[in-house]
Amino acid sequence: MTPSEPADRGRFGRVIVTVIVAVALCFGAVAAGTVWNAGVRADRERAAHRHQVQAVTTGRAEDPPVAVRQDAGPQSVAAAVWEYPDNVRRSGTVQVPPRTPKGQTVTVWVDDAGSPARPPGSTSERAMTSFAGGVSVASVVAALEAGAVVLVRRRIGPHRLAAWEREWEQVEPVWSGRLRRGSGPDDDDS
Incomplete structure (x- = not known):
């Protein structure tokens, strides 16, 4: 036609x-x-190899904050120490809320080796x-x-x-x- x-x-x-x-x-x-x-x-695969641990900042959060994830607000970075696996002390730079002071306890994500890692993906x-x-x-x-x-x-x-x-x-x-x-x-x- x-x-x-x-x-x-x-x-x-x-x-x-x-x-x-x-x-x-x-x-x-x-x-x-x-x-x-x-x-x-x-x-699911990533979550099986990610762990939340408590870290203590050893320095003040750096400015300026940047948006790292869509579902998280602005984030800064700061030096911190934590233990993972048990009784193994680690240190490094982790993401923290802006203006986090030195000595503040923050929750961070680490991989199986204890290194800072990206958290499991979010639904959003x-x-x-x-x-x-x-x-x-x-x-x-x-x-x-x-x-x-x-x-x-x-x-x-x-x-x-x-x-x-x-x-x-x-x-x-x-x-x-x-x-x-x-x-x-x-x-x-x-």
Whole structure:
């Protein structure tokens, strides 16, 4: 089916756009779910090797604070000491709330070796990553589909118009009441 009138082309265009959006949303939803599930697995794995310990700052928090995680407020860094594993004293720079004074006890995340580590992922981080992945995939799929539609229309457009011209040459004289070439005024089809 090839639309020939502007109204038909408009309806056909809306159908094509609707199909493109629907397919892109389906791919985006699948991608978002896949990213979410991968994030859950990665966070579980990371959580198995992360431990919260109490550390004591040995210096004042440095300025300026920076946002380190989406679900955490601004953070600064300060020198601190802690023990992990049990009875093994460690020291290093850890993330602390801004303006944390020297000698303050703070909770920090460490890995199995006792080194400062990033905490397990949060639900909000995973949600944002999943959303971004889904939107990215949906955008790429929609762009590819739209490109394919444009290429197909450019490829079949001239052929469709030529066929329409040939058909119109046969139908127009009868439809409009004009005489055909080679027929005279006394010719009557009845």
